[in-house]
Amino acid sequence: MTEPLLEINELKVNYQVFGGDLKVLNGLNLEIYPGEKIGLVGETGCGKTTTMKSILGILHPAARIKGGEILYRGRDLLKLKEKEMNDLRRQHMSAIFQNPTAALNPVFTIGQQLEDAIRYSFSREERLPKKEIKARAVEVLNDVALPDPERLLKNYPVQLSGGMKQRICIALALVTASDLLVADEPGTNLDVTIQDQILRLLINLVEERKTATIYITHTLGVVRQFMDRVFVMYAGNTVEVAPTKTLFDNPVHPYTKGLLQAVPKLTGVEFSQGIPGRVPEYQRPPAGCRFHPRCPDSTAFCQQEKPGFVEVEPGHQVACFTGGDS
Amino acid sequence: MNLKKFIGYRLIYSIFVLLGLSILIFTIARVVPGDPVRLALGARASQEVVESVRAQMYLDQPIVLQYLYWVRDIFQGNFGISLFTRRNVLIDIQQFLPATMELALVSGVIMAVFGILLGTLAAQKKNSLMDNLVRLVAYVGVVTPSFVLAIFFVLIFGYVFNIMPTAGRLSSYIQAPPWITGMITVDSLLTGNFAAFFNALRHLLLPAISLAMAGLSQQARITRSTMSDNLQKDYIQAHRTYGIPRRRIMSKYLLKPSLIPTVSILGLDFAALLANAFLVELIFNWPGFSRYGINAILRKDLNAIIAVVMVMGIIFVTVNIIVDIVVAYLDPRIRMGRERS
Numbered sequence A: 001m002t003e004p005l006l007e008i009n010e011l012k013v014n015y016q017v018f019g020g021d022l023k024v025l026n027g028l029n030l031e032i033y034p035g036e037k038i039g040l041v042g043e044t045g046c047g048k049t050t051t052m053k054s055i056l057g058i059l060h061p062a063a064r065i066k067g068g069e070i071l072y073r074g075r076d077l078l079k080l081k082e083k084e085m086n087d088l089r090r091q092h093m094s095a096i097f098q099n100p101t102a103a104l105n106p107v108f109t110i111g112q113q114l115e116d117a118i119r120y121s122f123s124r125e126e127r128l129p130k131k132e133i134k135a136r137a138v139e140v141l142n143d144v145a146l147p148d149p150e151r152l153l154k155n156y157p158v159q160l161s162g163g164m165k166q167r168i169c170i171a172l173a174l175v176t177a178s179d180l181l182v183a184d185e186p187g188t189n190l191d192v193t194i195q196d197q198i199l200r201l202l203i204n205l206v207e208e209r210k211t212a213t214i215y216i217t218h219t220l221g222v223v224r225q226f227m228d229r230v231f232v233m234y235a236g237n238t239v240e241v242a243p244t245k246t247l248f249d250n251p252v253h254p255y256t257k258g259l260l261q262a263v264p265k266l267t268g269v270e271f272s273q274g275i276p277g278r279v280p281e282y283q284r285p286p287a288g289c290r291f292h293p294r295c296p297d298s299t300a301f302c303q304q305e306k307p308g309f310v311e312v313e314p315g316h317q318v319a320c321f322t323g324g325d326s
Numbered sequence B: 001m002n003l004k005k006f007i008g009y010r011l012i013y014s015i016f017v018l019l020g021l022s023i024l025i026f027t028i029a030r031v032v033p034g035d036p037v038r039l040a041l042g043a044r045a046s047q048e049v050v051e052s053v054r055a056q057m058y059l060d061q062p063i064v065l066q067y068l069y070w071v072r073d074i075f076q077g078n079f080g081i082s083l084f085t086r087r088n089v090l091i092d093i094q095q096f097l098p099a100t101m102e103l104a105l106v107s108g109v110i111m112a113v114f115g116i117l118l119g120t121l122a123a124q125k126k127n128s129l130m131d132n133l134v135r136l137v138a139y140v141g142v143v144t145p146s147f148v149l150a151i152f153f154v155l156i157f158g159y160v161f162n163i164m165p166t167a168g169r170l171s172s173y174i175q176a177p178p179w180i181t182g183m184i185t186v187d188s189l190l191t192g193n194f195a196a197f198f199n200a201l202r203h204l205l206l207p208a209i210s211l212a213m214a215g216l217s218q219q220a221r222i223t224r225s226t227m228s229d230n231l232q233k234d235y236i237q238a239h240r241t242y243g244i245p246r247r248r249i250m251s252k253y254l255l256k257p258s259l260i261p262t263v264s265i266l267g268l269d270f271a272a273l274l275a276n277a278f279l280v281e282l283i284f285n286w287p288g289f290s291r292y293g294i295n296a297i298l299r300k301d302l303n304a305i306i307a308v309v310m311v312m313g314i315i316f317v318t319v320n321i322i323v324d325i326v327v328a329y330l331d332p333r334i335r336m337g338r339e340r341s
């Protein structure tokens, strides 16, 4: 079997805030293989964006990494110098942010931002001449199916629609993500049909380029069609992982089962029906398994010990003491 | 895009502002108690003489008519005679304005450049030594009135160490350049008189810094806080994920959006600076416009008061138009005439 492209082991991240630490990521485990597409699914507030920012090394200054490692081709990203990390971001990995309007600099044109990203995606020696950069910019805008790229390059973000901005963010990310792309709920703020178009476009592009993709979402339905495997995340932990079909056919973790039963609300913001309650507060999170206060099957043991991943069938791991017995 | 239209709109708007200002100051100057003509001519002047001067100045007419006469005269380039210098107030202004303009411009440049520079340095790393230092300086600068600073400077640099000139615009042993713009630094450069240039610059330094400090501090504080807010914005994080080097992000992608609030209040800071100039000019014995203006008010020199206020108004409006243009250049959202997102 090949080596993972990226492997996160027992990652712990806190946020220092007034009045104590928010213990958000609580020993997160995740791995992705070259060219693979995985879904990372969980309710809002469970730490998905924090995971994305940890991988790319762009955490908020209030964030503190309390343990664990993020291995990229065997190298621990948490130990890299800023310069080395930037070299990876320049060429090998990138991200798509949750909100395209916030992710584009409002006072620079699309061309200025895109052309700069292209320019720096090459090492100093290989840097392209201006004209070729421009041609390449037009090309990537074509790739994301935007009409009239020449004119778009001269536009400011404020002149564009949400869907166009989302496509531009995809273009920007793809330019600098030859190996790994982390897409943080792209299109969540857009209407459903555009969201769907953009998802299909993104999947086509990453498949064509064989870019490994972590697709973050709070809607299970979205991942069913396109992802190879799915990680289910709850309150700072990944609690279940399986090939997509297995996960939908044979969910084991009570949280996953709850998610599958839940009907996403039309607003798309949270699941509520399947599982009563909500993501815990991170200043004093529940001891043991963080899901136990909401879990229908919890035992006294769940309140003391944190469950680790256990393989229930090949490629299907669950972090739950019930181990699928219930 | 629509920059021309934008400027045109601002110009028309400014004309209305100036019109309103002229009506306001015209009325205020006239309703303040005291007979300006009697004040100017002295107690011994005969009643006939006083009456005839009053008639000459239309002071015996209703105020609305007085205003219309005044407007008519202005269009003929006549701002009226000062009751004290007995000259056309325009000539007085030409004499006193350049000294103040020179001081205000140098001070304004110091304010903007160092305010933005210090704010940027402080924002690089929150709670670093630099950050705390800038915050301390800015705090002191905001709470210290310019005239206190001016007196302090005169004491320290003039009396204790005696290393800087603290009075006037030029040392007496330096040959003054010919009057071209009236700003000694400019005139001496134009005529290649470098001795005069550096001497004038040395004279400018202390008054300009005392005047600049308050605005400079405010600029530094605003630049710092906008920058450290923007540093956490998604778009800055996004630039990082594209692998743009940190220095370039700071000096380009962070600086430009962060300058918008700072530049927006530059106009106000400049107005405050002009207002503070009077006391500073007094302390540094600077033969400027502010002193002329205050004297005009104390003596109820009607034409001079109005002319002074109108000149200040024009300067203020001009500075604000320039500020608006710079802001529109920095912020396409304003240029496109949409709401800020």
Ligand SMILES: Nc1ncnc2c1ncn2[C@@H]1O[C@H](COP(=O)(O)OP(=O)(O)O)[C@@H](O)[C@H]1O
Pocket: A015, A016, A017, A022, A024, A042, A043, A044, A045, A046, A047, A048, A049, A050, A051, A060, A062, A282
């Ligand atoms: N900069 C920050 N400072 C303090 N708390 C934060 C910060 N960013 C995120 N958090 C907290 O971390 C938790 C997880 O947030 P996030 O990673 O954005 O979750 P998700 O993307 O799954 O919605 C939330 O409770 C959020 O309030």
Ligand SMILES: [Mg+2]
Pocket: A045, A048, A049, A050, A098, A184
């Ligand atoms: Mg999120």
